[in-house]
Amino acid sequence: xxxxxxxLRSSFADFKRSKMKTFxxxxxxxxxxxxxxxxxxxxxxxxxxxxxxxxxxGRNTLFIIPGQVLxxxxxxxxxxxxxxxxxxxxxxxxxxxxxxxxxxxxxxxGDVKSHKKTEYVTIFFSSADxxxxxxxxVSKGRFFNKSDVGKKAKVLxxxxxxxxxxxxxxxxxxxxxxxxxxxxFEIIGILKSTGxxxxxxxxxxxxxxxxxxxxxxxxxxxxxxxxxxxxxENANVNVVKEEINKxxxxxxxxxxxxxxxxxxxxxxxxxxxxxxxxxxxALASISLLVGGIGIMNIMYVTVSDKTKEVGIRRALGARxxxxxxxxxxxxxxxxxxxxxxxxxxxYLGVLAVQSVFPAYVDVxxxxxxxxxxxxxxxxxxxxxxxxxxxxxxxxxxRYE
Amino acid sequence: xxxxxxxxKVYKVDEETDFYALKNANLEIKDRExxxxxxxxxxxxxxxxxxIGLLDKPTSGELLIDGKNVSKLNDDAISSLRxxxxxxxxxxxxxxxxLTVLENILLPVMYARRPIKYDPEKKALALIQKFGLSGKxxxxxxxxxxxxxxxVAILRALIMEPRLIxxxxxxxxxxxxxxxxxxxxxxxxxxxxxxxVAVVTHEAEIAAFAGRKxxxxxxxxxxxx
Ligand SMILES: Nc1ncnc2c1ncn2[C@@H]1O[C@H](COP(=O)(O)OP(=O)(O)OP(=O)(O)O)[C@@H](O)[C@H]1O
Ligand SMILES: [Mg+2]
Numbered sequence: 001x002x003x004x005x006x007x008l009r010s011s012f013a014d015f016k017r018s019k020m021k022t023f024x025x026x027x028x029x030x031x032x033x034x035x036x037x038x039x040x041x042x043x044x045x046x047x048x049x050x051x052x053x054x055x056x057x058g059r060n061t062l063f064i065i066p067g068q069v070l071x072x073x074x075x076x077x078x079x080x081x082x083x084x085x086x087x088x089x090x091x092x093x094x095x096x097x098x099x100x101x102x103x104x105x106x107x108x109x110g111d112v113k114s115h116k117k118t119e120y121v122t123i124f125f126s127s128a129d130x131x132x133x134x135x136x137x138v139s140k141g142r143f144f145n146k147s148d149v150g151k152k153a154k155v156l157x158x159x160x161x162x163x164x165x166x167x168x169x170x171x172x173x174x175x176x177x178x179x180x181x182x183x184x185f186e187i188i189g190i191l192k193s194t195g196x197x198x199x200x201x202x203x204x205x206x207x208x209x210x211x212x213x214x215x216x217x218x219x220x221x222x223x224x225x226x227x228x229x230x231x232x233e234n235a236n237v238n239v240v241k242e243e244i245n246k247x248x249x250x251x252x253x254x255x256x257x258x259x260x261x262x263x264x265x266x267x268x269x270x271x272x273x274x275x276x277x278x279x280x281x282a283l284a285s286i287s288l289l290v291g292g293i294g295i296m297n298i299m300y301v302t303v304s305d306k307t308k309e310v311g312i313r314r315a316l317g318a319r320x321x322x323x324x325x326x327x328x329x330x331x332x333x334x335x336x337x338x339x340x341x342x343x344x345x346x347y348l349g350v351l352a353v354q355s356v357f358p359a360y361v362d363v364x365x366x367x368x369x370x371x372x373x374x375x376x377x378x379x380x381x382x383x384x385x386x387x388x389x390x391x392x393x394x395x396x397x398r399y400e
Numbered sequence: 401x402x403x404x405x406x407x408x409k410v411y412k413v414d415e416e417t418d419f420y421a422l423k424n425a426n427l428e429i430k431d432r433e434x435x436x437x438x439x440x441x442x443x444x445x446x447x448x449x450x451x452i453g454l455l456d457k458p459t460s461g462e463l464l465i466d467g468k469n470v471s472k473l474n475d476d477a478i479s480s481l482r483x484x485x486x487x488x489x490x491x492x493x494x495x496x497x498x499l500t501v502l503e504n505i506l507l508p509v510m511y512a513r514r515p516i517k518y519d520p521e522k523k524a525l526a527l528i529q530k531f532g533l534s535g536k537x538x539x540x541x542x543x544x545x546x547x548x549x550x551x552v553a554i555l556r557a558l559i560m561e562p563r564l565i566x567x568x569x570x571x572x573x574x575x576x577x578x579x580x581x582x583x584x585x586x587x588x589x590x591x592x593x594x595x596x597v598a599v600v601t602h603e604a605e606i607a608a609f610a611g612r613k614x615x616x617x618x619x620x621x622x623x624x625x
Contacts, residue, residue: 006503006510013498312494315455316556317483317511319476393482394456397494 004329011330014302015337022334025298028291029338029376030345033369035284037346037361043280045350045359047273054262054269060100061133062240063260064093064227064248084256085224090127092247093227098235099244101129104224106215112208113179114166121162123180123208125215126228133230136204141174141189149211157189161205183217185210237261291338292376299331299384310388311396323389324382331381332374339373401563401596402429402452407461409447409619421447423619425461429598431563434590436610437600444619445600446568452598453486453566454478483511487557489586491569493549495541495556502528502537505555512560520559527555531585547578554585565589568600576605583609 015022066084090104103126112121124130131143144155156178163170166178170190178185194204216222231240241259248257303310310323343366350359409422421444429435429452437445450456451463454470462471470481487508488494495504502524509520528537531551533544541549550570557565567586571579583599587609590597601607615623 010496010498017498308494309496312496313507313511314479315453315482315488315494316508317479317560319479319511321476322511392456394450397455397490 007326007329008333011326011333014330015333021298022337025295025334026338026341028294029288029335029373030291030342032284032288032291033339033342033373034346034349035287036281036372037343037365037369038349038359039280039284040277040365041346041350041359041361042353042357043273043277044362044365045357047270047277048360049358050269051266054266060231060233060235060237061262062229062231062237062244063262064089064229064244065258065260066225066256068255068258084252085227086222089227089248089251090224092250093229093244096240096243096247098232098240099229100232101132101230103127103130103133103228104212105130105226105228106212106219106224108180108215108218110180110218112162112166114176116168117166119162119165121206121208123156123210123215125210125212127212129230130209130228133228134204136194136209137192138189139192140171141187143189144209144211149213152213152216153211154183154185154214155188155210156185157191157209158187159191159205159207160193162208163187163190181218185214288372288376292335292380295331295334295377296380296384298334299327299381300387302330303327303384303388306388307391307396307399310391311393311399314391314393315397320389323391324385327385327388328378328381331385332377335373335377335380336370339370342373343369401431401433401466403427403464403467404451404458405462405464407451407458407463409444409451409456410459420619422451422458425619425621427614427621429596432590432594432596434587434597434609434611435599435614436607436612437598437614437616438602438604438607439616440602443616445602445616447619448616448621449566449568449598449600453488453564454482455488479511480513483508484514484560485562485564487554487560487562487565489550489553489557489565489567489570491572493541493546493553493573495549495552497541500538500540501533501544501552504541504552505559507556508560516560524555524559527558531555545578546574547581550574550578550582551585554582554589558589562595564596564598566598566600569602570599571601571603571606579606 064085085104087104090102093099093102106125107122108125109120109122111118112123128144128146128149130136136143138157139160141157143157144153147153148155158166158170158173160170163173167173167176173187173190176187178187191204212224229244231237241261244259245254248259313323313326346369347361350361353359404425404427407422407425408420411419411421413419425448427448437448439445447456451458454463458471462469464470465481465485470478473481496507499507502521505524505527506520509516525537528534531554533548533551533555536544536548536552541552544552550573554565565586570582570586574582583606586597586599589595597610599606599610607613613623614621
């Protein structure tokens with residue numbers, strides 16, 4: 001029997017005898033670790049989800065949107081309102097040599113009626129390049145092309161989910177008619193599902209798409225809310241941006257539009273999430289702190305409960321450090337029990353919400369949680385343990 | 401082997417008054433002696449034993465072991481001396497309830513800082529056999545009789561092969577027949593194993609087992625014969 005095993009065994013014997021006390025003592029740490037791990041899992045999951053969405057936009061992509069969007073890494077809401085751009089901008093931008101494809105975008109939301117049903121849908125009107133820039137694919141029928149745009153053809157492409165809702169099975173939707181504000185459209189294609197989980201975001205499955213010229217029927221002003229641009233792979237992004245700015249500044253002040261690089265946006269989002277995560281972890285840490293104080297409290301009680309035992313051990317030759325370590329091990333075990341249980345619960349919780357929320361537990365937060373909980377065991381155990389080891393042997397052994 | 405020179409143990413009652421639990425105590429216990437420390441309740445017997453056994457420190461005076469002054473040793477060194485040199489037996493047995501008989505007996509081994517030349521577990525099992533505790537190895541202290549518990553305590557005191565055994569009222573919680581058994585046991589250890597034994601008691605019959613009585617009265621050693 002080696003020493004440390006003996007100490008562990010004797011600690012566990014104590015825990016076994018007072019299971020309820022052990023559990024309640026560990027509970028604070030359990031909740032703290034659970035909170036830290038779950039909240040970081042949610043934060044990290046959300047961040048990963050959003051960056052995945054940007055990844056999906058692909059490389060060599062730029063956006064032009066109205067207003068000022070990025071000021072010191074934060075969004076201003078006004079930038080998402082209203083459309084300002086028009087066909088002149090499109091023509092001007094299309095002339096830039098390094099721009100491979102450009103999609104003007106306007107939207108219309110309203111009731112879309114099939115012969116069976118009515119659904120509230122958002123329709124994106126754009127150019128034929130839209131398919132290329134977004135990487136969308138049709139599973140049935142075709143995407144609208146340049147000639148549809150030229151003819152202002154009353155055609156729409158539907159996402160998988162909305163096609164299902166309107167027509168039952170998506171496969172039967174091609175060739176069917178729908179009406180919006182009493183204007184008739186033909187469904188010419190169905191998109192392959194883009195997935196996107198159950199969580200908001202740019203899940204294309206729920207939308208419909210049509211030529212931007214067709215969209216004019218809903219907007220006499222003929223405005224676009226943004227441009228999505230794909231530039232040549234070997235072009236220098238700064239040169240492309242400069243060219244775009246040259247075109248835009250002919251008609252707008254520099255405050256009236258923003259030229260966005262997704263990577264730039266990503267770093268803004270990353271910094272926002274860094275702050276959110278720190279706040280979440282700080283909040284959750286409060287419960288860890290409370291848990292630690294709970295352990296300290298119980299350890300003080302344990303020390304007076306075990307005064308006699310300390311005296312016996314000292315009489316048998318235990319040094320101060322042996323006693324100190326014994327109590328430290330006990331408080332570390334208590335908090336690690338809480339930590340492990342909290343971790344298991346957090347893991348199960350994350351598994352449970354994963355189907356609706358993109359949460360994931362990363363190794364870092366596991367190591368952190370266990371490290372922190374044993375750290376708390378040491379930190380909050382050390383004062384009671386010191387008290388135990390500083391008892392004089394004779395006082396301890398005379399204690400009843 | 402043990403020598404106390406002008407030992408005082410003083411407790412502060414309040415700001416002005418000091419209480420002398422031991423006053424100017426001088427005493428020598430020789431190697432392989434069997435002594436009884438006797439005296440009325442509150443006279444200072446336990447205090448004396450705690451000082452001899454290095455559980456307590458004198459307020460002043462010196463404690464010599466084999467002629468060496470141990471009063472100045474640090475806490476770790478004193479702990480090691482308690483571990484290797486002395487074995488304690490108490491009136492309340494003082495076994496650790498959550499540990500089994502065998503684990504209790506082996507507890508001092510856990511605190512040994514020097515390699516032990518024998519296999520402690522084997523030795524413990526042999527002692528258990530010899531002292532009639534066979535079959536109780538994995539029992540817990542509250543599941544065995546008082547006399548058995550005191551024997552376990554004695555085995556725990558013996559496991560490190562100490563040169564001195566200090567017993568404070570070892571029979572105080574036992575009936576007279578069981579108490580006599582324990583005293584015989586200590587006597588045999590003294591005679592056969594050549595271990596020095598000091599027993600604190602206030603009973604004359606118990607003191608009669610010893611070769612010499614040390615009488616304590618009001619903190620003073622009044623007679624050693
Ligand atoms: N921590 C302490 N503070 C103050 N007085 C103490 C303390 N410890 C012991 N005493 C006193 O010292 C005196 C001697 O105590 P001790 O325990 O040595 O007596 P004893 O001879 O062993 O008595 P008994 O036979 O009842 O065990 C007692 O009067 C006791 O009250
Ligand atoms: Mg006493």
